[in-house]
Amino acid sequence: MNPLELHGLTKHYPGFTLDLSLTVPRGYVMGFVGANGSGKTTTIKCALGLVRPDAGTVTLAPKSVIGVVLDQPSYVADWTVATTGRLLSRFYPSWDADRFAALTDGAGVPSKRRIKELSRGMGMKLQLAVALSHGAEFLILDEPTSGLDPFARDQLLEGLAEFMTDENHSVLFSTHITSDLDKIADYVTVIDAGRVVTSSTLDDLVESYRLASGGPDDLPLDLSGLVIGLRRHRTGWDGLVATDDAASLGRHVQLEEPTLDDIVVRIAKERAHV
Amino acid sequence: MLSSTSGTPIYAQIERQISAAILRGDLAEGEALPSIRTLARDLRVSVITTTRAYSDLANDGFVTNVPGRGSFVRRPDAALVRHQMEAEIDGLFAEAARLALLAEIPSADLHARLTTALTTPEE
Numbered sequence: 001m002n003p004l005e006l007h008g009l010t011k012h013y014p015g016f017t018l019d020l021s022l023t024v025p026r027g028y029v030m031g032f033v034g035a036n037g038s039g040k041t042t043t044i045k046c047a048l049g050l051v052r053p054d055a056g057t058v059t060l061a062p063k064s065v066i067g068v069v070l071d072q073p074s075y076v077a078d079w080t081v082a083t084t085g086r087l088l089s090r091f092y093p094s095w096d097a098d099r100f101a102a103l104t105d106g107a108g109v110p111s112k113r114r115i116k117e118l119s120r121g122m123g124m125k126l127q128l129a130v131a132l133s134h135g136a137e138f139l140i141l142d143e144p145t146s147g148l149d150p151f152a153r154d155q156l157l158e159g160l161a162e163f164m165t166d167e168n169h170s171v172l173f174s175t176h177i178t179s180d181l182d183k184i185a186d187y188v189t190v191i192d193a194g195r196v197v198t199s200s201t202l203d204d205l206v207e208s209y210r211l212a213s214g215g216p217d218d219l220p221l222d223l224s225g226l227v228i229g230l231r232r233h234r235t236g237w238d239g240l241v242a243t244d245d246a247a248s249l250g251r252h253v254q255l256e257e258p259t260l261d262d263i264v265v266r267i268a269k270e271r272a273h274v
Numbered sequence: 275m276l277s278s279t280s281g282t283p284i285y286a287q288i289e290r291q292i293s294a295a296i297l298r299g300d301l302a303e304g305e306a307l308p309s310i311r312t313l314a315r316d317l318r319v320s321v322i323t324t325t326r327a328y329s330d331l332a333n334d335g336f337v338t339n340v341p342g343r344g345s346f347v348r349r350p351d352a353a354l355v356r357h358q359m360e361a362e363i364d365g366l367f368a369e370a371a372r373l374a375l376l377a378e379i380p381s382a383d384l385h386a387r388l389t390t391a392l393t394t395p396e397e
Contacts, residue, residue: 028321161315183284186322201322203283 001061002026003138003170009046009056018042018194021056024138027167029160031185031202032174033260035268039194040174044142047172061138064092067131071143073123077116081109081126085133092134103129121152128159139163139171145180153180160184178260188260192267202260210246211258213238218252229266240266284319288327293336296347297355307337307345334358 004024011018018039024030034040045051047058048068060066075084081104089095105111109122109129118126124144131139139160145153161184163169173181181188181202189199198205212227215236224230226249227239240263246255258266282290295301307328308316314324328345331337335354337345374384 157318161318164321165311165315167311183319183323186320202320203285203322203326 002059003061003066004047004140004172005057005059006043006047007057007059009043009058010054011042011046011051012054013042016194018046018053020191020194020196022189022196022199024170024172025187026170028186029164029171029173029181029184031178031181031188031260032172032191033176033178033181033188033264034191035264036176038191038268040176040191041142042194043191044140044172044174048140064094065135065137067128067134067136067139069124069127069131069139069141069144071146072120073115073118073127075115075126078114080112080114081105081118082111084115084126085111085130088130088134094135096133096135100129100133103132120147121149121155124148124152124156128156132159132163137166137169139169139173141171141173141175143175144173145175145177157184176264178264181260190264190267193271197267205263206257206260208243209240209258209263210243210255211238211262212241212246212249212253212255214249214253218250223249229269231269284317285323285326285330288313288317288319288324289330289334292327292331293334293350296336296350301347303347303349305347307347309344 002023002025004022006020006022009018009020009022016037016039020039020043022030022032022043032040032043042051046053046056047060048066049058049060079087085097085100085104089097089100101111103109104126107125107129109118109125113122115123115126127144144156148156157180160171160173164171164184173185175181185202187200188202188205190197190205198208200208209228213236216232216234219227219237226241226245227237228241230237230239240258241249241255246253292301292307301307307313310324310328311321314321317324328337328339332339332345335351336348338348339345370384373379374381
């Protein structure tokens, strides 16, 4: 069974409507990307039952097999790392205290340190340690790398790579730092303004767009509608096009494979202009 | 050795390096390859990437994928290998010809370059 399925999920806020469906396939890493304010966190909160959706269905794996990593740990600020582990262990019959110690004290997160005194990197490691110590099979990560130095970020990605050696494990990885996903994501869902723009394997997503650029006279007005996030400048223009539309732009246009960043940025830019 | 800036997709780089190792004899017939998930972890790439590399290698006759047991090196079919090599060489020659025409390098010069390449192999 898939660890998370959202069908027709809607949530209205003043000036913002979330309306999407999303499936995280078991055994894979689903990247979840979009600009700030696109609805990633609202989606995750609906999935976890922290926000009540207006409509739609949420099918989530049992709470006991879910691990959550947020940009900051949501444990009691005055507790120490060791106390946090001890108290959490009561909620999880499968708690592995040795593993918790190894992943915290043994990995640069002092057990006597209070939650509020942890650096960003330590906070991330603690949350991952909690998830892995109670035998989580499905990790939900919401902007786990924001504010992390490159070394701590690398440690997270290494932890995820290890986690995914089990074919029953799955990850939903929400981030606006798309380079987190460049290699490790199997699938990517791009959302914008509360809606899914595209959801496919990372390879197919990158294949489905081309980054086009040309000189000032290379883009007739009637074709400019094909270009997503069009940027015009003195010596020409550039923007994203669907690979299927690329040929109709003419042979003077230069086409390149976009990065995930190019795709997210141009899609967000396109909406900002409308 | 994987490069994320070479322009060649990661799965194709994995395929190329494994098939080259098989052709060189570095991987013997019947030898087990690392599992799809172990390889993904070691290379820090997605499971889909290594799955695709292994399934392409199986389609090309280099490995056999046994569900539940893993992937094993096959003795490469000589005719098949030759056919694939020829197709790759044709592609590289077409690219070389395109560049030669672009730079107006005479045909004799191009042939001489091939001779040089053949007598001073890489590695």
